[in-house]
Amino acid sequence: MATTAPKTSGRILSIQSHVSYGYVGGKAAVFPLQCLGYDVDVVNTVNFSNHSGYGRFGGSRATAEELSNIFSIMEQNELLVPERLLTGYVPGAEATAAVTGFAKRLRERKPDLIYLLDPVLGDSGRLYVSPEVVPIYQAALPLATIITPNWFEVEVLTGITITNGQSLRQAMKTLHETYQVPHVVISSIPLKSWLKDLLPTHLRPPSDTSDSDYLACIASSREGDLVHAQCFPCLPGYFSGVGDLFSALVVGHFPAATSQSQETAADGETPLSRAVSHALSKTHAMLVLTHEAALALPEEERLATDEELDAREPMRKIRRMRGRELRLIQGQDIIRGTQPIEYRQLQPWTDFWTA
Template sequence: MKVLSIQSAVAYGHVGNSAAVFPLQRIGVEVMPVYTVNFSNHTGYGAWRGPLIDPVDVREVINGIEDRGAFPKIDVVLSGYQGSEGIADVILDAVGRIKAANPEAVYSCDPVMGNAKSGCFVAPAIPVLLRDRVVPAADLITPNQFELGYLTGTEPDTLETTLESVDLARATGPRTVLVTSVERPDREEGTIEMLAVDDRGAWIVQTPLLPMKANGSGDVTAALFTAHYRRTGDAADALARTASSVFDLLANTHESGERELQLVESQESYAHPVMQFEVRRVG
């Protein structure tokens, strides 16, 4: 499998491509990373250095990949945090050209906007752009519950309203939706869930909720679920593998006491997930 991953990059720590690439490689996926920013560290520190990469330059990198004859061999285009408005046009143009070269290719979009605790942390124009132009062009999206609500103009909280919101999102274009960080009021205390929905049904998995904030964990989640799902077409299996891998990554990070994801130290969790969580069919 070959993935073109258009995301941010940091030198210190693990977010964007700096979080997604290694886990994908560890499960045998060939990744072509294209950077939209090249920062010293993620912006959660409140200070960082390095450039937003001009969309013209991002397009040039992608054009160079096309020059090598790679487009017909690309199975997935994966996108995450979009540092500037112009990146969307570059991504959508790349998706169109790659799908023309390989009709079996899919576009997986992580519509990064924010979360329920922090609110939106992207430029004001980005959520609108994602909702109106980018998400409708995607085959698979991986919003958290907060982002799902923005995309659909709803306030999903219960399982039923979250499923209804997913149906609204799927009606706009993407046939497969992974909802991360599902926190419904009637769930077991001290837990968090993920929900996956495609044409075959809906599945949910519950894991312990660790008392920590982990920048980049959503990027790992989107990458692993996308790869597993593209490989098998089985949403339940992809959900089980992803939940197991990401939980162990987070547990290792929490145990370490470090702020940054223990990405390399947790590599066996991607390659050989222990599948410790039950996936249930719902809806």
């Protein structure tokens, strides 16, 4: 089915990384938001040639002073008029503090601001940032309307290792109650056996698939203790910018503050679960498009990862990375909702807090 764009648009301020080549950070977020009808103001936290996964990259990182100067001049010129704020990767503790301090001032001036904070800290057990960044993000969590961490980032922010249903519930409760976050979206969590067994039957993937073939996406709203989830199949290989695209689509599809209601629709959807369903559906369809395009590339551009060979011949890895950049331009009809795709609707997880 076609997944339509939001009925309302407005202005979004995007604060995240920038690359000249490829689609990560702002390059993965700004164009999709424009396709949804938003005006997007952009502040780059880094200016790199390409993402770091290529091995070779160069450029500059914005300092706290540079970022603060941009925010100050925009304010003096009365150019800070966003209805929504999206923040992603910020390099270093001082720059992160500058961004979160600015978000606090913007929130105080505009209480109904829709702020999606993507706490880009790391993945798969490894931090991308210095440990000093973590408490800065923790202090900023109460400013957010929505946060979109992956499972590892949830563990880092809460200090809770997620290994079973009890720890998952405790982590979610900590984000809602200790840090006062209204809406939490765990963008991806491996479908390990404990999670598969915890999921209600209607949320589990087909029984003939292995756990490693699927990830789960979980969305929780503090008001009403409403939790929704969906499993989705993994695609082989490494993709960059996926979380940046997903977060942009979530904030892009989330309804304006004046039209928000946590009442559950007849189909079981809430404003949050509907926005996340659209984001999940479009992101996965974009990955399928990217994967299919990568398979059609010459063999030398799709060689499997081999750390020893990649280190000896850097272009081997670079060609592979280049061939797996998100096909955002080719898939713009997916983003706009004019190309039919499978709608991966998040379903209610009614016994989440009691299972």
